[in-house]
Amino acid sequence: MQQQISGGLYAAVLAIMGSVMPYMLLPRALVQYAGQEAWLAILLGGLYGLAVSLVTVWAACRFSHRDPVKALRCAFGPWAALPVALLYSALNLLLSALALHDVQTFTSILLLPGTPGWVLAPMIAGVAIYAVVRGVEPVSRIAFAVFLPMVLVILVLPTGLFREFDILQIDPFLYRGLDGLVRAISVTLAWTGQSIVALSFIRHLSPKVNPYLWTVIGVGGAHVLLGVTMALITLVFGSVLPGRLLYPGFELFAIIAVSEAVERIQAAVMVLWLAGGLLKVTVNLFAAVEELSVTFNVHRRGWITAVLAVIAMGAAQILPGPLQRTGLTAQAWWNILHVGLQLAILLLLAIGALVGRLRQGAMASG
Template sequence: MNGKIGTTQAAMLIVNTILPTATVVLPVIIGNYAEQDAPLAILLSTLAGLVFATIVGTVIRYSNGAPFLTWIGEKSSPVAATILGLLMLQFYLDTSATILREFVNFIKDNVLIDTPVTVMTILILLITIYMVRQGLESIARVNTLVLLLYFFFVPLYLFGLYRDMDVHQLLPVFDHSLASLTLAGITPATWMSEVAVLLFLAPYLQNPQKARIAGWAGLLFVSVLMMFSLVTTLMVFGSEFIKLSTYPGFSTAGVVHFGRFIEKLDILFISYWVLSIYLKFSIFLFATVECFKQTFRVNSNRPFTGALGLIIALECLFTWQSADQLNLYNKEGRFPVFFLFNVLVPLAAVLLHLLRKPRSKPKGWKT
């Protein structure tokens, strides 16, 4: 069921690993710090993301696509790998739960207002479990088709907005200090660090040596789309609206119209976003199951997918009941946790490999 995926497919998976929740959460956070200079914060976070992708790609190149925790066990000890696996499993369970909660909150606020949260959570989870059981190759194929739809939606979006955009809303430029831009760039850099999911997708890459290329390509595409979303929103509404609106990107989509006969196209863009967030959730659930499999050294993940999904659903329902708490976590609490597991752990793996790498013997050395 889990066939190999190519470098291009891996890059496209990275796009939908980051973009769906980032476009919903980040504009408000970045806008509060950088306002019309928000695109500069995206540039700073992209540079950080490329460094993160380099670190993760280096780990995969050194391990040649071996299961991450198995490779760590060989380089250090099985006990250390198990402890790290348990910590990372908790991290992926928490991350998947927050993704599910953001998904549910958005649907609850914009589409199914009267539907109970529990019902939406169960339905989303069942569909995602089915997707994960089809294997990573199937997820990657569907993901490719969904991303190709950007070639339809982006021109439609621009054509429907061009009369409402005012370039003067982007002025003045460079009006914020480097400290403000750095604060604005920290949170998007956190999302860029999600490229580390490649650590658990590595065994399914056709060419693990090109993992860095996949990470770089995916992050650059994410950066362009995030920049596009922010700039168009700023040009339509201005920087003050971004700070006040819960979902400024979708408010901009609600403005899209063609004359007086086609309007209210925001439901079309919301439908597309739902496809994307399903793929993001399935990628993280797959990584969670893969982390569990490597930690406990089991051969098949099928019996455990439903159980892990149930844990994620329970955490989604009972840990993140308050949207304000989730927003505060996204703004302030996510960075240290993501930096630890998505950046410092891969960096430590690189250093471990270099320290454990056998040194070449000088010429003339005799045993």
């Protein structure tokens, strides 16, 4: 029997996907281009992510059981769903490898200095494999458990940082120019478009809840929270320094003073971020395994999960270092690659939905 998840669990998965990694890797590039308006770039770029997720949900709801891949395979044969499944799985496998690389890099720099990545990667991958094999419900519940404390931390942030705000660091609106804001928005698209992962979770969403409402809550909420933290970063550090820091978001938590007894909450936030990073590795791996398994009608997913995890581990070891990795997010070809894959998947889903609807109409009229 297929596992089902509630609207809250579904939204938590989308929120984690849209907030954890961008918070660590996007601020540096966005501040370099947009300066103080980096928060606005997050919100405007988030509209693209919201559109991607809603179109994905719309296309999925056009098929039986909200399962486009399975419906295409049953209606037209196994090869009909192959283009969508391969593109989607390749994209998620790439994202899983990137997340694994980012988590192992962060850990080796700040938690376990000098520890080789190849030592950390198998442990991270092992946790992801176990969670994927257990199914969608445990993954979603972990996302919910991680996301709630993150929301509470962000709500407390203004209180802990109020004394660090410097009104003299505020620049005039669009000080870097409209072109800088547009460039920053283009950098966010590869990240916000990752909400296409809703395709693997919408089929498990309880039919009793509104899929569009919970998609908006998950994706929209993530980018609102991300925009708030981005605004706090520029209020505290200004519009120049964050562009020179490797992890501006991490440094923000190093100066929080909540009270005399609790001077730093950086360690607790680090644990939450690592849990969120591990979850992103898991969710992207789950999405790749899910669609391949449905396409080829594979019921025992253990070996597919292990093979894809090994590929992700290998790819993570050849990716560039932390400075090059953060710089990669601003490369035009890199963002075009991601956005191109996302739009290609949406186009194939829309074509499949249209063809399926036309076939149903022909059968009804015949």
